[in-house]
Amino acid sequence: MIDVHRLRVFRAVVASGSIQAAATNLGYTPSAVSQHVTTLQRETGLTLVSKSGRGIQPTPAGLELASMTDGVIDQLSHLENRVRDLRDGRTGVLRMVYFESVGQNWMPVVARALTQRFPTVRLDLVLSEEVPTRVDAAVDLQVIIDDEGFEPPTGLLRVPLVTEPYVAVLPRDHPMADLPGIDLAMLGGDTWIDNEPVTGRCRRRLLRACAAAGFAPTYGVQTQDHMTAIAFVAASVGITVVPRLCTKGLRDGVVAVPVHNPTPTRTVTALVNRSVERSGPVELALAELRRCAAEEAGLTDDRAELLD
Incomplete structure (x- = not known):
């Protein structure tokens, strides 16, 4: 099963344009972000990023996964908000x-x-x-x-x-x-x-x-x-x-x-x-x-x- 948290991290990498920028935005170390991306590639069996100069760029498969991830995470966020509402007594x-x-x-x-x-x-x-x-x-x-x-x-x-x-x-x-x-x-x-x-x-x-x-x-x-x-x-x-x-x-x-x-x-x-x-x-x-x-x-x- 694909780990949702790793999907979030990968989406941040694609949106930010680099592992370093994603790490800064997320408050992680670059090595932690890189490890999440590597593990996600292993889980999916896909090559999601490729080297480009001194950095990386998403592959076509990576771009498609990031695009599909948007809807999944939006729905999950909606679910999390509803759980929070119920926990906090909002009816x-x-x-x-x-x-x-x-x-x-x-x-x-x-x-x-x-x-x-x-x-x-x-x-x-x-x-x-x-x-x-x-x-x-x-x-x-x-x-x-x-x-x-x-x-x-x-x-x-x-x-x-x-x-x-x-x-x-x-x-x-x-x-x-x-x-x-x-x-x-x-x-x-x-x-x-x-x-x-x-x-x-x-x-x-x-x-x-x-x-x-x-x-x-x-x-x-x-x-x-x-x-x-x-x-x-x-x-x-x-x-x-x-x-x-x-x-x-x-x-x-x-x-x-x-x-x-x-x-x-x-x-x-x-x-x-x-x-x-x-x-x-x-x-x-x-x-x-x-x-x-x-x-x-x-x-x-x-x-x-x-x-x-």
Whole structure:
């Protein structure tokens, strides 16, 4: 039988690039790490590393074993966490999945309420932009950006939370920074900072709105997230248009201005695993999400709409 600890050590060697680096990271001596790798080669009957100059490099078999090891060790870590929960008296785990701006603004509030009310429940919070295509028994609740035409898989309860508007984020010295609102077409001549991957759901909504306003944005900078895009705006490199939830706690040097004609919007939705929808932690998490959504809908821009 393959020793799991040796697999962990070998994975560290592959990830670190050398036995010396792995030993430093693990707090072992290089000779101990080398011995683990040698023993693992004997256990598997495979040549996992070969000499390369003064060091070593993984063989194709070694790379494949290291890749397969990731999933095994992740599952083992999950098992070890569960054993620790049971030993420490934690009676359950609540796994929630969320996207970036909800994670920044709502999930800390939800997590605080849960840890105060249910101290024996361990929270497992995961960042993901993906919309589920099937029920994952390990996920109790997921917050998503609801796509048009999306139908949740059977077994998931759909709970729309809020439809929120997009706003333009401009440098403080931009000619339109002091306006109460901007027609989207007025931004057609600006250099835009992209804030999502080209396949992003929020980006698709924004591009449709721009097309309806008669233009396509000219992007000068590609970024993968809203906060990075806003940093470029603060440096006066261009402008960006983002969902309003992404503008909480704006940095100095930028302003958020409502956009109209048309106003792009997105709907934030919770998906609840029906097998746990009546559990106390899930009910509390959903209640806190609703409260956060109500606060978002209560902001002065009347385009935000709380959903039932």
